Amino acid sequence: MTMKTIRLATTVTAGFALAATVAACNTDLTGLNQDPNNPTDAPAGALFTNAVNSAVGRWLGGGYSLRATEFTSQQIAEAQYPDEDRYARLQGSDTDGWFTGPYTNDLEDLRKIIAKGQATKDAGVYGPAMVMQSWDFGYLTDTWGDVPYTDALMGDSTGGSLAPKYDTQKSIYTGLFTALSNAVKAMSGGQVNGLAGADPLYGGDLGEWEKFANSLHARYAMRIVNVDPATADKELKAAFSAPGGVFTSNADNALLAWPGDGVNDNPWADNFKTRDDHRMSKVLMDILVANKDPRTGIFAQPVADSSLYPGGYGGMPNGLSTSAAGTYLAVASRPGAIFWPGNTSAGFYGSAANLATPSYLMTYAELSFIKAEAAERSMGGLSPSQAKGFYNDAITASLEQWGVTDPAAISAFLAQPGIVFQGNGSGGAGDPGLKQIALQKWVALFTDGGQAWFEWRRTCQPSAVVAGPAATISFVPRRYEYSTTEGTVNEANLDAAIADQGPDNFGTRVWWDTKPTVAPTYVSASVCAGNNGK
């Protein structure tokens, strides 16, 4: 090699060494991986707004409500493709998102809010989040039974489980009572900053949150009355006597007022924009029409040919075949105009203002029915003599909630023969008052298909709810099938839950539903059948 070559080689080698160094030691590399799109922390208020929106949009929305529980509660029937109404499209894979969505969306976010609130010792932040979590978990356990609770939502915590164990429904109920009591206790101690305007339910008013928490406490207490009357009684007392009290008027209702701006709309109105396949069920319409219920024209719309039914309102049977269901499309009542957004692909029904129709998380009417039942059963520190008053309060509240405010109309309805309270104060089988309470409560729960279905399972009222002629099974589901995603990735824990609770099918009864014949309102095995896991 010549000197020239060596010099050249040295220069080149040095050049490459430099290039390699530049390539390798670029300290910017790590910085480049900082996400410019999404932060690693967010304010509790913005999380809370989203969690409430998400939870309410699901349990009272177009899917779980309008395409599932409104059919299994038989308040609404499907007139076009009745797969869900026949329980054909309610398999674990179809309902998967309603099981998994709460955990991954609202419940997890609420847990983060609780952690943030507890870190700053601000009950105004973590109290409402605990109440919302309890409201949310209720739908989960009442729809499926045993679900993950104590182990749940800890996926990103050190040592947290990526495959949480399932808790028995009994222990979940115990947990809900405790959580609600703790939330009320904390909130009654006041807040530091609170959620204020970021709370779309009560604008940060902790007094209202206490009432909601205690009313919810009463809902859950009454739900377990067949299987564990002693605890039900104890928890009813706890709910009624807790600080802040329970709902005392419709002004206390837990409701989400939708902005109705085309982005966040009432989920039913949003659905009806483009789908016209829901018709009122025969079960609900028969009850409304028989009692000359002033809510008839609010819950439902008259059919085009008014000669078909006295008064022009009629429903269709649930669970028909596609071709049979289709024949009802033109001759059964649509859900009420207040749920319709005006212009729809099927025509003009309702008005654009209905996009802002609120969704009800829990109402004073429901609370009053709970009180009436408690009184008739002499539970929760109440006595049968109070039952009629609570019952009338409940019906009045429901009528007023739905816009029937004319006192004459209200008293006329209360005077209807089927409506006048006939409780005998026995609180046992054969007490006609308990049936009336169950039936009218079921009617008042319209739009909350989940609660209506849960209450039917508990009370066997209305007894006209039976599986339709084209249903894939011979009974109305007592629960839904577990998430197929959980079946894939949390198989062992799910199997343990199935071993505890019974086979994963529509017939298995959840814990509080295991003693249906104890219900004083129970009708018969043929009406309130499950298949007990067979």
Added chain:
Amino acid sequence: MRQLRRFLAVACAVLGLPALAFAQQTATITGQVTSVGGLPLASAQVYLVGMNIGGLTQSDGTYSLTVPAAQATGQQATITARLIGYKQDSARITLAAGHITQDFRLTSSPVQLQEVVVTALGQVQKKSQLGTAVQEVSSEQLNSTHAQNVINQLDGKVAGVTITGAGTQGGSTHIVIRGSNSVNGDNQPLFIVDGVPASNTDILGGGSANGGHDFGSVISDLNPDDIATITVLKGPNAAALYGSRAANGVVLITTKHGAATGGQIQTQLSTSLTWDKPSILPKYQNEYGQGAGGMFKFVDGAGGGIQDFNDQSYGPRLSGQLIDQFTGAQQPWVAHPNNVYSYFNTGQTFDGTLAFSGGTDRANARISLGAQNVNGYIPNNTFRKLTGSLSGAVKVGQHLSANANIQVINNKGHNQPGVGYNTGVLEQFIWFGRQVDLAPLKARQYQADGSLFNWNYNFHNNPYYLQYDNPITTDRNNVIASASATWQFNDWLNASLVSGVNSWNEPVNENFAQGNINYADPNYDGGFNLYQLSNTEQNSRLTLNADRDLTSRLALNASAGAARDYSEYSEKSQRTAGISVPGIYNVSNAAITPTLGQDLRRQQINSVYGSASLTWDNWWTVEGTARNDWSSTLPKATNSYFYPSFNTSIILTNALPGLKSNVLSYLKLRGGIARVGAAADPYSLLTTYNGQSDKFGSLPQYTLSNNIANANLKPELTTSTEVGAEMEFFNGRGSLDMSWYNKSTKNQVINLTVAPSSGFSQTAINAGEIQNKGIEALVTVVPVQLASGFQWTSTFNFARNKSKVVSLYRGLDRYRLGGAWSLDNEARVGESYGDLYGYALRRDSATGELLLRGGLPQKAKTRTVLGNIQPDWVGGWNNEFRYKNVSLSALLDIHRGGSVFSISNMFGQYSGVFRETLRGRENDWDDPGIVLKGIDQSTGAANATRVTAEQYFQSLFEIHEPFIYDDSYIKLRELRVGFNFPQRWAGYLHASSASIAFVGRNLWTHTKLPNIDPEFSYTTGNVQGMEFAALPNPKSFGVNLRITP
């Protein structure tokens, strides 16, 4: 032409080139190069070995070389003639002043085992010295027929590559080399265009079974006529130098350049016009019209009449009776057997490319302009592409040479059709009432009062309204540019710097007119989804190359370098379902506050790499490569990773000359092992909160991401071993190139699905192992080669890949890749990648008979594996016959095995429109009905319950088993009849040849899958094997005129 020469002269002068030397007392060698058949061969390279003297033949096959007196001293020399597609030939001549004549007759050799090929990092290597599997596709092979997407033109031509084309104009083409490695990545190879990485990822994620539009990917932008070669580096062994992006192999695309033509201009012209039709459309029944239960009466098409909301065809028999219909009261109820078929036009594709090139031995240039104009086979769907390409190379002085390439492409799509549920054009035709007359729908889309006019108002949009009043437009600008400079230190050492950029931007406007059932809020006057997408990828590398004969028998080829690869993707979107004034699709016209989206993703990989190969005595080569990457997407502790590879090849026929015989003329064995990997996606290390532009009223909303980030991610690692053999028989009349490989990918970055009850749906982990073992072979034979010029060449390629999911994660035996209608596509431990997991029919466990309820089948209680999407093998068989100026070639593309879940067939039966649904209603809508063979669940007795066709076919909904089909198919992929015009005609055009060809694609398909094209793709993603309303690949035929330089 004269101008070009002047231009080049000026360019050279400006660049300070020394004037060309003129020879004085010289030797002149002239001659003609022809084929065995006597055809003059243009552009053949003729050179004196070892003397740096050479040239190209003219269009009449003649050449002339001049040897300076100083070098013509009466010594012996070797003169060689070679041309791609022919076996090279050499002769010994005595070099002395004066005139020497030497002609060559070259034997056609489609087999190119000993050519030079482009390999990793653009290195040019002798194929005989490669220890890895590389297959090159020439421009001629690529362009034998015309497909809209260049990747489709590789179909059936490269062993071991599985390509699935899209029916959509400008849509996605899915390509996988040697099977899928990864459960999370897209398994697409890396594309390198003239040294610049480019992505084949879908625009907007592509379509899915649930809908969307397939806007294709940028790779399809390239003009096939500008491509000189496509080299497929099959898998990690060949691609190891590309490091972390090479796990899925590399497709190297080299564009055309100018050549040293002695300053002469050369013309390239290619035009083709093809007519396209859907290759396969469903077969319909024409006995029963719309409705249910044998009933129908139209009032408002939305439920006001009798079953008039219904979009299925289980209505009254079509026997001419008068029934109220959407066209008016009391219309004859008759079938319209052509009512779907007549919706499809004969599409038209025009392609034209005009290019000029030329150069001297110091500088060359090529400029090309191309246009593609597609009128799709569905109404009002067009696709226009303009491409410009400019490349130039110049040698400056003794040491420096430089070249630059730029491809500029503009691409305008108009109304690219939707795919899948809701948006698919074909979806509507899986429900279309059999009595519906298309003519009135085509004639008008609106009623007198301005409202929409359609056959059904409940579920469907008028298909003409969709195409004419809901403009979907894309307008992509794509620039691929690269420049390189090479400094030649001496005759064995150089350094080169290559920099390139691929940058594209694309607005996508999906506009929806008032009344669009799927996208427009009925309270408003329409809606829109607007997207602005852009991507930039910058790549620079500096490489030092040494190529030196160390001794007379040992040659060294080595390189070392460093590279930086940076990419940035940006996506912005504005979407709303409501606008104020009809027809104005602008954010300022939004009636509902639009949902806004913004996403920016940046990543960078820095690398150093090196390779060295030693060749002993021209028969034994040993090569090693090494690369270290630093990736921005991994944590600092693990972001540096090292990839080595090693391979060797032995040409046995050179090592042991005794082996060589008339039968076996060449035998090479090769083998190697390589390790490559893949980094994670950007921003995978920290869990984030996601904001929503949609406020709740005035309240902002945030939610925690459902993905648990992992701050300790490591890169994926693929280890691949490979052995191969290359053989040539009967002096090039036959060849075999085969490979066996075994690759395994570990430490996969898996977005592991976790129990949602943990509060999260996924977490990124490193786990799992997927193995792909396979064999691939390319066989070429020339069964007939006659002195008259007749030649038959047959090429067969075959690939069989067995994938196996060895492990996933502790306690996890299956991983969901995706799914639709309750059927999942899964990776399962112990199985091949891509199991279809869904519901079978419920059967009696003892007898295996169907367990029926009310005479109807039931879904099994739990899901089971019903099939696997992996084919048993794929292959291509091409036969070419040439006689003088005429050639005929046909390519069969064969796909054997693999399963597909056909959602189209599931719904086509549910809706009663497919021909299969006549079963049970041969006499009337419920007569004779269907009595299924099976056991009644409640009685345990044989079923005797009669059900209607409607009940039966609808009961199959979401029972997947009947709709899992064998996805085997054979397609006549290409058919070409070509004529070469006489040489002198081409000569007038300063070209070497001119030809006209009649071409056809997808002219014939054999498949067991009814009603649907068995080849479908609306995404380049991993969720394959589920078909719904993908448009069929076009069947096209046309004419192609080509003038080649």
